[in-house]
Amino acid sequence: MSHTTDTSADLLQSDIIAYLRRHEEKDLLRFITCGSVDDGKSTLIGRLLYDTKGIFEDQLAAVTRDSRVHGTTGDAPDLALLVDGLQSEREQGITIDVAYRYFSTDRRKFIIADTPGHEQYTRNMATGASTASLAIILIDARYGVQVQTRRHSFICALLGIRHFVIAVNKMDLVEFSQQRFDQIVEDYLSFADKLGVRDIRFVPLSALTGDNVARRSEHTQWYQGLPLLEILETVEIDRDDNLSDVRFPVQYVNRPHLDFRGYCGTLAAGTIRPGQKIKVLPSGKLATVKAIVTWEGELPQATAGDAITLTLEEEVDISRGDILVAAEQDAHIGRAFAADVVWMHDQALELGKRYDFKLGTSFSGGRIRAIDYQVDVNTLEQHPAQQLPLNGIARVEVELDNPLAFDEYQRSQATGSFVVIDRLSNVTIGAGMIRQPLVDAAHLHQELDATNWPAFEQDLKALMQKHFPHWWS
Structure with a gap:
């Protein structure tokens, strides 16, 4: 052919x-x-x-x-x-x-x-x-x-x-x-x-x-x-792929018998080989790759796009939705991020409404807490908006119920993209590309509660006296 x-x-x-x-x-x-x-x-x-x-x-x-x-x-x-x-x-x-x-x-x-x-x-x-x-x-x-x-x-x-x-x-x-x-x-x-x-x-x-x-x-x-x-x-197109960052979203844990436990999925970015140290996100646990298993047999190395099963030297708690990265690398772990969203449903996106979000093999409930702007596709101008209609494109702020590991989309498409799912019909109603992590409300609340306010005020006063002494004369 x-x-x-x-x-x-x-x-x-x-x-x-x-x-x-x-x-x-x-x-x-x-x-x-x-x-x-x-x-x-x-x-x-x-x-x-x-x-x-x-x-x-x-x-x-x-x-x-x-x-x-x-x-x-x-x-x-x-x-x-x-x-x-x-x-x-x-x-x-x-x-x-x-x-x-x-x-x-x-x-x-x-x-x-x-x-x-x-x-x-x-x-x-x-x-x-x-x-x-x-x-x-x-x-x-x-x-x-x-x-x-x-x-x-x-x-x-x-x-x-x-x-x-x-x-x-x-x-x-x-x-x-x-x-x-x-x-x-x-x-x-x-x-x-x-x-x-x-x-x-x-x-x-x-x-x-x-x-x-x-x-x-x-x-x-x-x-x-x-x-x-x-x-x-x-x-x-060879230079388009990210070969420096290792990203392996776990899709399935294969346990056919007592002597084998493998972690299945598609290597989204980078290369991986037996003996390599890896880190499990979001837990942060470390392990070593024992073997790369495929239908044809074991591989000396896997590259982005390969569908593989990894076995590890250590017994580590890993489940569907976790992401394996190189031991010296990291991805963002959090519950909030800014993203560009393409809305795909007749019913408009509503702020604060509960949706389900699927990031690679990870899954969490959540909401869209703000629309920063909507994009006019004719001029690419940015306009304020309170909802997003069918085929609308906007920069939004997403807040999830659970912390997940993710990347910016430009760094890794597989771990930097997500879909929005309607909780009642289970229909995919939006697709998004993560642009940057944000501070979620719960984390900010914990930070404020943990702040030593007397010490903070004393440090701020010392800083002001140092840089603006005429104010304190």
Whole structure:
């Protein structure tokens, strides 16, 4: 199913084991396609799959047959149907759920998340963006930058995606006009300056005809950049991962018999190896890694993204929700933090209302005690607010019932993100990214109660006499 060069084809025929080993060792890029409705996201993915030989002949035959009923491209196969698999999606010609597709080239393997453009499905878009390293944001060349373009760009930036490709699609409908392309680039950059994303690239293309998707187009001689596929193959993502901090959220304690106790989960950040000293948070207990166990056997080392089971030399009290870190490292332990929240429910966020919060594998009740400001996605201006409506984005203050270990989102996405859950329906109604720890009310109350007020007043008086002696003359 992968697009192969002559060299790969020769290797496939001569040494299948070597070919499979080379395929295994390719790095993986997860990316998302997003933007306003009808910008051509599903068609673009279908074109990528088609041009890289990422579909089977029977799939293409089925799509060609279905195109006569649901398609919008006349006698030609409607490549969007490769992704829009739900009956309701085909009837309406829109994407509703997140659709994942896989393909590969000689250079890299890819997982694509095709996300909805409709405003009411913003929650699904945020879900797809949460694991992506790159975002392809489509813009219809006829209409330019839209509200959803800005909203999706802002959400992608909030979720820590560091690489944006702005695909100006349907260039064939504006006669591949360089002037139109340059105007859209200018409009987008005037908004994107406030996003803080350093790697933004622009590509003029037509997903329907394949111009500048897998290969350069003769219709855009004025465009000096790379075609979309080559950008995806060459973008550097190795430096994006946090390899210095060890973060292992415990998902499950495996105790099949008396002689084995393992702690299962996915290593969220860093590297870990047998013999390494680790610390359990929030308890602070120390232990030593005995072995790293997987289905295939024990590993000499695990890196971020590996699903593993750890066994320890010492008997330590560890349960689901605890986080293992390197012995010399720490995460924040507390009950309050500031966070950016994307609200995903028709019922508005209410201050002081009881919600459940899930941080990685940890769980706690709590409330949102304040909304610092709400963000206008069109201008990125900040406005005061007392509640947050559907698709609203705001900086809030969260206070939990129980102290948990967490990080800032930029440091570790897995231990710096959370979801908000309705306590009655158990529906996920919000997603958040932690920005900094805060002092919780209970801790502040304990600090004040423990303060030696006479000594505090005496120290304050001595300090004032030292720095402002004329006040005491």
